[in-house]
Amino acid sequence: MSPELGHLAVIAALCLSFFQAVIPMVGSFVGHRSWMRLGHSLALGQFVFLGLAFVCLISVFIQDDFSVAYVANNSNTLLPLHYKVSAVWGAHEGSLLLWTLILAGWSGAIALFSGHMPQTFSARVLSILGFISLGFLLFLLFTSNPFERLLPVSPLEGRDLNPLLQDFGLIVHPPMLYMGYVGSSVPFAFAIAALIGGQFDSAWARWSRPWINTSWVFLTLGISLGSWWAYYELGWGGWWFWDPVENASFMPWLMSTALVHSVAATEKRGVFRSWTLLLAILSFSLSLLGAFLVRSGILTSVHSFANDPERGIFILWFLVIVVGASLLLFAIRSPQMANSTTHRGWSRETILLVNNVLLVTSTATIFIGTLYPLFSDVFQLGKISVGAPYFNFFFVPLMIILMLALGFAGFTRWGSTDVNLLLRRGLFPGLLSFFIALLVPALLTDSSSGSSYSFTAGITLFVSAWVLFMTIEDIYLKSRGSWINAKRFTCSYWGMVIAHIGLAACALGVGMSSSYDEQRDLRMMPGDAVKISDYEFRFGGVNRVDNANFVAFRGEVSVTDKTGMTINLFPEKRNYKAGGQVMTEAAIDASLARDLYVSLGEPLQGEAWAVRLQIKPLVRFIWLGSVLIGFGGLLAAFDKRYRRRKKVLDGQSNRGGLAFE
Amino acid sequence: MKRLLLVYTLLFFSIAFGLDDLVEFSDPLLRERYDQLTWELRCPKCQNQNLADSNSPISLDLKDEIHHLLERGLSNQEIKSHLTSRYSDFILYRPQVNKTTSILWGSPILILFIGGWLVFRLSRRSNELKQENLKSEMDKQRLKNLLDSGTIE
Amino acid sequence: MNKFAVFAPLALFLGLSMILFLGLDKDPSILPSALVDKEFPEFDLMALDDEHRQITREELLGDVTLVNVWASWCYACSVEHNMLNKLSNRGVKIVGLNYKDQVEDAMLWLENLGDPFVYSVSDIRGRLGLDLGVYGAPETFLVDAQGIIRYRRVGVIDERVWRNEFRDLYAELLVEAQ
Numbered sequence: 001m002s003p004e005l006g007h008l009a010v011i012a013a014l015c016l017s018f019f020q021a022v023i024p025m026v027g028s029f030v031g032h033r034s035w036m037r038l039g040h041s042l043a044l045g046q047f048v049f050l051g052l053a054f055v056c057l058i059s060v061f062i063q064d065d066f067s068v069a070y071v072a073n074n075s076n077t078l079l080p081l082h083y084k085v086s087a088v089w090g091a092h093e094g095s096l097l098l099w100t101l102i103l104a105g106w107s108g109a110i111a112l113f114s115g116h117m118p119q120t121f122s123a124r125v126l127s128i129l130g131f132i133s134l135g136f137l138l139f140l141l142f143t144s145n146p147f148e149r150l151l152p153v154s155p156l157e158g159r160d161l162n163p164l165l166q167d168f169g170l171i172v173h174p175p176m177l178y179m180g181y182v183g184s185s186v187p188f189a190f191a192i193a194a195l196i197g198g199q200f201d202s203a204w205a206r207w208s209r210p211w212i213n214t215s216w217v218f219l220t221l222g223i224s225l226g227s228w229w230a231y232y233e234l235g236w237g238g239w240w241f242w243d244p245v246e247n248a249s250f251m252p253w254l255m256s257t258a259l260v261h262s263v264a265a266t267e268k269r270g271v272f273r274s275w276t277l278l279l280a281i282l283s284f285s286l287s288l289l290g291a292f293l294v295r296s297g298i299l300t301s302v303h304s305f306a307n308d309p310e311r312g313i314f315i316l317w318f319l320v321i322v323v324g325a326s327l328l329l330f331a332i333r334s335p336q337m338a339n340s341t342t343h344r345g346w347s348r349e350t351i352l353l354v355n356n357v358l359l360v361t362s363t364a365t366i367f368i369g370t371l372y373p374l375f376s377d378v379f380q381l382g383k384i385s386v387g388a389p390y391f392n393f394f395f396v397p398l399m400i401i402l403m404l405a406l407g408f409a410g411f412t413r414w415g416s417t418d419v420n421l422l423l424r425r426g427l428f429p430g431l432l433s434f435f436i437a438l439l440v441p442a443l444l445t446d447s448s449s450g451s452s453y454s455f456t457a458g459i460t461l462f463v464s465a466w467v468l469f470m471t472i473e474d475i476y477l478k479s480r481g482s483w484i485n486a487k488r489f490t491c492s493y494w495g496m497v498i499a500h501i502g503l504a505a506c507a508l509g510v511g512m513s514s515s516y517d518e519q520r521d522l523r524m525m526p527g528d529a530v531k532i533s534d535y536e537f538r539f540g541g542v543n544r545v546d547n548a549n550f551v552a553f554r555g556e557v558s559v560t561d562k563t564g565m566t567i568n569l570f571p572e573k574r575n576y577k578a579g580g581q582v583m584t585e586a587a588i589d590a591s592l593a594r595d596l597y598v599s600l601g602e603p604l605q606g607e608a609w610a611v612r613l614q615i616k617p618l619v620r621f622i623w624l625g626s627v628l629i630g631f632g633g634l635l636a637a638f639d640k641r642y643r644r645r646k647k648v649l650d651g652q653s654n655r656g657g658l659a660f661e
Numbered sequence: 662m663k664r665l666l667l668v669y670t671l672l673f674f675s676i677a678f679g680l681d682d683l684v685e686f687s688d689p690l691l692r693e694r695y696d697q698l699t700w701e702l703r704c705p706k707c708q709n710q711n712l713a714d715s716n717s718p719i720s721l722d723l724k725d726e727i728h729h730l731l732e733r734g735l736s737n738q739e740i741k742s743h744l745t746s747r748y749s750d751f752i753l754y755r756p757q758v759n760k761t762t763s764i765l766w767g768s769p770i771l772i773l774f775i776g777g778w779l780v781f782r783l784s785r786r787s788n789e790l791k792q793e794n795l796k797s798e799m800d801k802q803r804l805k806n807l808l809d810s811g812t813i814e
Numbered sequence: 815m816n817k818f819a820v821f822a823p824l825a826l827f828l829g830l831s832m833i834l835f836l837g838l839d840k841d842p843s844i845l846p847s848a849l850v851d852k853e854f855p856e857f858d859l860m861a862l863d864d865e866h867r868q869i870t871r872e873e874l875l876g877d878v879t880l881v882n883v884w885a886s887w888c889y890a891c892s893v894e895h896n897m898l899n900k901l902s903n904r905g906v907k908i909v910g911l912n913y914k915d916q917v918e919d920a921m922l923w924l925e926n927l928g929d930p931f932v933y934s935v936s937d938i939r940g941r942l943g944l945d946l947g948v949y950g951a952p953e954t955f956l957v958d959a960q961g962i963i964r965y966r967r968v969g970v971i972d973e974r975v976w977r978n979e980f981r982d983l984y985a986e987l988l989v990e991a992q
Contacts, residue, residue, distance in 0.1 A: 236714050243709055278823065285827075298834070300842045302708045309838045316838070320831045327824035334820050343784065350784045357776030365769040371833075372756075372765045378836045381761045383846050385703050387711070387754025394769045521683040601683070602716065610683050705845055705949035718914070719949045722940055747947040749848035 003068050006056030007147040010097070013049040013104070014137040016042050020107075020130030024123035028197075036119045039126035040111035046133060047104040054101050057088050057146055067154035070094060070146040076160040076578050078549035086171045087161045092295060092305040093146035095174060099291075100136050102175075102182045103129065106215075110186065117207055124193035125186075132185055135318045143311050160578035163550065169229030177226060177249060180219025181287050184252055186211045187259065188284035191277045192326055195333045205267035205276070206641075212263055212280070213495075213637035216256045217630045223249050224626035235584030235599045237519070237614045239622065242391040245303035247370045248290030251363050255283040258359040260633070265352050269341045269414055272349075274334040275356070281330060285323040286363070292319055298374060346419045348412035351405060358402045365394045403463040403507060406500060410474030425477075429469035437462035444516070460511025467504040471497055495636025502628025509621025518615045521601065525608045534562040535596065537613050542573075542600070550576045552585075555609065557598045559589065571600045571611075595619045684728055691731045698727055698737060702744065703752045711754060847955075847966035848947055854881075854961045855945040862912050862920055862934035869935050873909075874961050878987040880908045880980075881955040882931070883943060885915040886923035888951040894970040895927045901976070902930030906984070910934030913943045913951055956980060959991035 020042035027035025057070075061084045066072040074087045074094070089098040107129040114122035140146075190208045194200065226249070231239040240246065259279040266276045292315040293299055297307020343349035369386045376384050411417070411425045441457040475497065479486035518532055526541030540556035553573040560566045569587035576583065586599040594617045601610025686692045699713035704720045712720050712727075723744065730740045744752060756762045849855075854874055861867040874881075882898060884891040902908050910931035912920045917936055924934075937943055946955065949968075956965040965983055967975065 238714065241709075274820070282823070292834070296838060298837050298840075298842065300709045302710065304708075312838050313835075316831070316834055320828075323827055324824065324831070327827055331820040331824050345784055347784070350780060353780045353783065357773070357780055361769060361773045361776055364772050368765060368768050371830075372762075373842065374837045374840070375833060376761065377840050377842070378833055383749065383751045383842075383844075384756050384762070385751055385754050386756055386765065387701075387703065389701055389755035390765075398773075523683055705947075708843075722944060726944060746848055747945060748949070749846055749947070751845050 002056045002059050002063075003065065003147045003149065006053040006060070007145070009049045009053035009056065010100075010137065010141060010145075010147070013046045013053065013100070014134070014141060016046045016049065017130050017133040017137055020046065021127055021134050022130075023127075024130075025127035028120040028123040028127075033119065036123035039123050039130070040114075042130065043104065043107035043111040043126050046130075047101070047108040050097070050101040050104045054088070054097060057094060057097060058085055060147075061085065061088055064158070066156065066158050067149050067151060068146075069148045069150045072150060072155050072158045074161050075158040076549060077157060078578065079158075079161055079166070080548065082171065083161060083166050087165070089174050090161055090165045090170055092311075093140070093144045093148075095178075095305070096136065096140050096144050097146050098174065099178055099182055100133060100140060102178050103133050103136065103185060106183055106186050107133065110189075110211075121193055121197060121199065121204075121207075124196055125189045128189040128192050129185060132189075132322065135322065139311075139314050139318065143308075143314055157578075160549065160576065163574065163576045163579070163581050163583045164233060166549075167229070167233055169225065169233055173222065173225040173229050176218060177222030180215055180217075180222045181249065181252065181290070183211075183215025183218050184256060184284045184287045186215055187256075187280040188326070191280035192329065195277060195329050198333065200273055202267050202270050205263050208280075209263055209267060210637045210639075212256070212259055213633050216253075216260050217633040217637065219249070219253050219256060220626060220630040220633065223253055224623050224630070227626075228623045231619075232586060232588055235586045236612065237517075237586070237597045237599075237616065239619070241302075242366075242369075242388045243301050243303060244299040244370050245290075245294050245301045247366050247391075248286075248293045251366055251370075252283050252286040252290060254359050254363040254366070255279060255286055258356045258363075259283055261352050261355050261359075265349055269343070269349065271341055271343065272353075274330075277334065278330060279356075281323070281326045285319075285326070286367075288315075288319045288322065292316055293370075299370070341415070343414070344416050346408075346412060346417045346422060348409070348414045348417065351409050351412045354405045355402065355409075358398050358405070362395055362398050365398075366391060399507070400459065400463055403467050403503070406503070407466045407470035409500075410471065410478075425473065426470065429466060429473055432469055433462050433465035436465045441515075454515045456511060457515040460508060460515065464504040464508040464511070467500055467507075471500055471504075490641065491639040492636045492641065495632045495634070495639070497632070498635060499629045499632025502625045502630075502632055504625070505621045505628060506625025509618050509623075509625055513616045513619040513622070516617045520613050522611050522613065523604055523608055524611045525606070530613070532613060533615055535615065536560045537598070539609075539611060541607060542603070542609055547574075549578060550574045550583075553600070553603070555587075555598075555600050555611070557587065557611070557613075559596055559598075567596070569596065569598045571598045573600045573603075590620060592620055592624075593617065684724070686728075687732060694737060695727060695731055698731075698740060699724055701754050702727075702741075703754050705748050705752055844968060845947075845949065847963070849955075849963045850965065852963060854955070854957050854963055855942065857935070857937075857942045857945070859935040859937055859942060862910070862917060862924075862936045865917075869933065871961060873933075874957055876959055876991075877907050878959055878984065878991055879957045880906060881911055881957055882908055883911045883913050883946075883948050883951050883953040883955075885913045885951050886919040887915065888913075890970050891952045892923075892927060894952050894972070895930075897971050897973070897976070898930040899928045901971075907932055911942060911946075912936050913948065914938065914940040956983060956987070958987045 020039055023035050023042070024039030027033070027038070060068050061071055061075055062081070064071070064075065064077050064084075066075075070091070070093050074091050075084055079087065087094075089095040107126060110122065110125055110129065114125070117125075187208055190204065190211065194204050223246075226246070227239045230241070231237065259276065262272050262276045262279055265271050266273055292312065294301075294303070295305050295307075296312025296315060297304065297309060298312060369390050372386050373384055376382055407429070408422050408426060411422055437458040440461055441454045444457070445453055475486060475489075479489070520530065520532060522528075522530060524530075524539040526539060529536055529538040531537075536559070538558045538560070540558060542553050542555045545552045545554045551574070553575075555571045555573075557569045557571065558566050559569060567589050569589060571587040572585040574583045574585060575581075584599050586597055588598075589596040594615055597612075597614040597616055599612045601612055603609050682692075684692075684695065686695065696713065700711055702712045702723070704710050704712055704715040704717055704723075706719050707715050707717055710720075712724055726744070727740060730743060735743070741753065750757060756765060758766050854871055856871050858868055858870050861869050880901070884895075898908055908930050910933070912934045914937065917938075920934070920936070924931075935942070940948075946953075947966075952970060954967045954971055955963050958964050964987065965980070967979060969975075971980070
């Protein structure tokens with residue numbers, strides 16, 4: 001019964017999305033108030049129906065109803081309950097339902113929190129979101145229906161969830177990531193509504209900013225979770241592989257980051273209006289493109305869903321229509337906008353432009369690198385691969401330049417800034433950072449003979465310290481040294497500060513763990529010990545342990561540090577019963593200073609095993625830094641300024657800006 | 662960059678208690694090159710993995726071959742040629758720099774320079790206000806900026 | 815932004831879309847052979863059925879040959895094997911390359927499924943396979959009478975594959991060999 005109910009609920013949502021796409025938009029042109037208002041109820045209604053469908057799908061999993069094809073392919077009676085639930089979004093069809101649910105959620109949020117916006121505008125935004133929902137629901141119902149049945153003969157047992165996905169990471173990473181991915185449709189809808197209405201004042205920027213920031217925060221956290229998950233799950237200690245699916249999420253993030261900064265200038269100074277609108281369009285376009293790349297099978301990836309070129313065609317057409325129409329609208333409408341202020345020299349506008357250029361160049365590089373193999377194949381230039389060496393080659397220097405520019409950001413002024421002032425502000429922090437960059441790697445080489453200074457560590461330390469010190473100096477000067485003053489800074493300001501420091505922390509983690517990472521692949525017998533850096537690793541052999549749906553070969557490695565304290569780690573090699581897959585479960589001892597990462601390779605002759613031992617200094621900073629970045633963004637989004645809006649605008653009525661049509 | 666950090670990795674630890682590394686080298690510098698090469702080379706069969714992280718049979722064979730060639734004294738470039746003449750350029754994660762990859766290697770630099778030039782031009786241009794309708798908006802903006810000056814947003 | 819630059823994103827996007835449409839027909843996991851139009855590598859391996867007989871590259875010269883990479887542990891090879899039997903009956907000369915296998919297992923496998931091969935060489939360590947750029951069985955190389963590799967297929971050969979990928983080239987090479 002519940003699969004049919006879920007199916008019907010999706011169909012109902014489809015109908016609602018159709019009306020949501022059409023009626024409010026038409027209403028906004030003819031001025032029909034109730035039609036415009038209808039968009040709000042339709043969006044909320046869609047959310048209710050898709051929520052119902054989602055609950056139905058969850059219940060089908062929990063009940064082990066293998067007459068539903070999706071359940072039969074992705075679940076198993078032996079699967080623990082919490083994984084049965086998260087298996088709902090573990091493969092293509094279910095994750096698509098999650099996508100549409102989240103899209104309905106964002107639309108519903110707009111419906112609830114758009115009271116301060118003019119009705120024509122919010123009606124158009126909801127219509128655009130409705131159109132996107134329509135596209136995805138059509139895709140779901142016609143090519144990827146999670147409620148499809150295997151009747152009359154249903155299997156008695158499911159094929160099991162991919163063991164790699166039987167993990168906490170699956171519970172958190174996709175929902176968070178989709179919140180961000182799908183959330184980028186909101187700034188997109190705002191941009192299109194602005195282009196349709198010809199509404200180009202900075203009020204638009206002020207409305208959009210909290211939505212832009214919030215969806216960006218989710219994407220930040222989603223990608224960070226993905227990286228962390230890959231790190232502990234895949235078993236060999238990497239946390240970023242420049243894999244096409246990872247790049248597919250990273251490109252919208254970079255573009256959204258550029259957008260977050262560009263819209264700040266648009267709000268405060270009315271500049272870069274066309275550019276901000278274009279960024280909003282491109283961010284979402286990259287998000288759609290990402291969905292296409294991941295689900296069509298056009299690129300090879302460890303992360304991709306089951307591939308189906310037919311589905312690829314559908315998404316591609318949808319992509320062409322949505323993005324093509326948006327860019328056409330942009331081309332036609334945008335020349336009508338002009339900047340309302342000017343800037344020159346080393347102004348804040350210029351620094352934000354520098355930020356944008358670097359982020360857009362990074363995005364373009366990753367884009368070209370990811371798609372080049374396809375490009376080469378299509379044009380018969382041969383099959384090539386583009387991987388980490390290429391991406392690192394460009395991305396790292398670009399980020400270094402970005403962080404150098406970031407340091408100066410706080411001291412720039414709108415309109416124009418004295419470059420000598422900037423240099424003065426930078427002098428002391430610069431010297432201090434330089435000193436640290438020289439000293440720390442030098443100290444770290446003393447403990448061992450023959451090693452020399454690590455330049456990558458030096459550069460890392462310089463840029464991270466630089467950002468930190470310049471930010472602190474900015475806080476100090478702005479508050480005139482008084483904590484009381486500092487407490488009165490806005491959430492926006494503190495959000496920015498925290499996000500920038502988060503970036504510095506993240507960069508520190510990346511650079512230091514890369515520079516001082518130690519790894520040994522050894523053949524170990526029970527009782528063997530090896531000393532790496534200040535740690536002694538002792539191998540205790542491997543035991544067989546039976547679990548619900550897998551058999552584990554559990555190794556024991558005890559690690560003793562120089563103070564004599566010992567930790568026991570239990571890496572595992574798992575054989576999953578249902579599908580026969582073999583998985584490596586690493587054992588990690590995490591701390592701020594370093595991770596100890598131990599994993600089992602293959603069993604060798606006798607009782608010997610191949611064991612991989614790693615020490616990864618400061619690697620936790622990568623994810624802690626990105627959490628800080630997310631937190632900063634969230635703080636900025638909830639600045640009182642945006643919440644105060646309704647009262648202010650009530651008093652002001654329609655003064656200023658172009659008339660709302 | 663990877664090469665540097667591997668040197669420091671190597672030189673950083675003390676000697677193991679007579680344990681075998683899975684892959685033995687007569688010279689630590691060979692190991693460093695081995696790590697670099699297996700990081701840069703792609704497993705021909707896997708779903709986008711490098712040789713270092715892959716345990717598929719073909720990866721193990723290729724790693725063996727690299728080990729063998731390193732001990733024989735071939736340079737990194739020679740080893741890569743040896744392998745690409747058998748498995749094509751597909752196994753290189755660092756694409757060759759030649760005519761077909763000129764767009765690949767050249768575009769990022771080109772885009773960066775175009776971007777930089779645009780920023781430069783924009784920061785020198787002097788724009789006058791174009792639309793009167795925006796004037797009151799501008800005033801509101803200016804007032805706000807004067808009040809907010811000193812606070813970053 | 816000037817009048818025409820604003821159309822640039824749209825133009826670029828449309829170009830990209832066309833490439834993506836074309837790309838949907840491609841399979842990203844199939845590698846091209848690096849050895850097309852190159853000489854079949856030198857080798858000196860034991861014949862599978864006769865441990866006293868060594869086979870070298872010389873034996874491939876003079877005839878148009880299919881060299882099929884197979885193994886008893888390879889499931890797909892057993893799927894393909896029937897087709898090879900048929901081809902051999904039609905007069906196609908097929909040489910087997912027994913890849914990283916045990917001689918006993920391989921001989922037993924041929925006994926059970928039939929032997930379409932004029933002879934098979936035993937590449938126990940996979941060295942010839944590596945020289946050929948083999949990354950997974952079954953693979954089939956079409957070698958002309960001068961010992962030059964003209965085509966490589968990764969994966970099972972069935973009637974359709976033979977018709978589309980091999981038949982015409984094979985016929986051509988036969989004519990050339992006259």
